[in-house]
Amino acid sequence: MPGFRILSMSLLALLVLSACATSPTGRKQVIFASDAELEAQAAQAFAQMKASTPLLTDRATIDYIACVANAIVDELEPPHDGLNWEMAIFDEDAINAFAMPGGKIGVFKGILKAAQDQDQLAAVIGHEIAHVTARHSAERASRVVTTGVGIQVAAILLGGGHSGATYTAYEALNAGASLGIMLPFNRGQESEADIVGLEYMARAGFDPRASVPLWQNMAKENEGGPPEFLSTHPSSERRIDQLVSQFGSSLKLYNEAQAAGKRPNCQR
Ligand SMILES: [Zn+2]
Numbered sequence: 001m002p003g004f005r006i007l008s009m010s011l012l013a014l015l016v017l018s019a020c021a022t023s024p025t026g027r028k029q030v031i032f033a034s035d036a037e038l039e040a041q042a043a044q045a046f047a048q049m050k051a052s053t054p055l056l057t058d059r060a061t062i063d064y065i066a067c068v069a070n071a072i073v074d075e076l077e078p079p080h081d082g083l084n085w086e087m088a089i090f091d092e093d094a095i096n097a098f099a100m101p102g103g104k105i106g107v108f109k110g111i112l113k114a115a116q117d118q119d120q121l122a123a124v125i126g127h128e129i130a131h132v133t134a135r136h137s138a139e140r141a142s143r144v145v146t147t148g149v150g151i152q153v154a155a156i157l158l159g160g161g162h163s164g165a166t167y168t169a170y171e172a173l174n175a176g177a178s179l180g181i182m183l184p185f186n187r188g189q190e191s192e193a194d195i196v197g198l199e200y201m202a203r204a205g206f207d208p209r210a211s212v213p214l215w216q217n218m219a220k221e222n223e224g225g226p227p228e229f230l231s232t233h234p235s236s237e238r239r240i241d242q243l244v245s246q247f248g249s250s251l252k253l254y255n256e257a258q259a260a261g262k263r264p265n266c267q268r
Contacts, residue, residue: 023134024196027188031138038138039102046104049088056089056109060268065089065107067266068121071204072129075262080133095221099128101137114217118266119201119210126197126206134196136189191242198246202253205262209251211243 021029056062066087073085083103093110100106105128115121131137185193194211202208219236 025192029139042100042102042104054091056091064266064268069125071264072200075203097124097128099131114221119207120214122201122206123211123214126201127193130193130196136185198250202250205257205264212240215239
């Protein structure tokens, strides 16, 4: 039976590739998805999104967002500084952003409604970069293989009501979902991206306390929200409590960065 044979071959491949890893916050991860394969899929989905969704052309806004992102990426350490980081800014009103394996970051113009200054924007971008460095997509893809939860979640994305302005973006996100790389992250991963993201922004000299008003704005602006900031996210109260509990260490990093002359001045 050829079908069975293919199945056992892929199970064998999974066992061979199976590996235990440790996340940046010390959480044990089981990852048996191939990074190279995920990165290739991500590059394909990212290219598809860029081709199907209008990109922002307003130079001042592009420079502003790039200024914040560059300040954070500049502080990354090996091996994450070696990734081919790439950002696309989509000309759509969705209050959203996403991250894909290999360092592909997407930001929708609408995020600036919730992220009202450079520090709040740094909280968003730090969070997305943390999803990449913590290999959350690889972890998620591994879970999809074992539990089949991916099909369910993709169905939510496909079934979610979307309106005219953001339709092409959702279509592209759905294309990513069918590849298994654009599914929502789980709560543990979201919390971890918050904590690690706070560290990243602070190291670059952005004020980590800005994460609180950011997530308050996000909760207010984003009722019935789109994929990355979907229901799998911690409730905004829990999220804010957790962020505040990290301020001791992140403010220390922030003060050190400021003292070392890292004082980003990204203007819109
Ligand atoms: Zn997230």
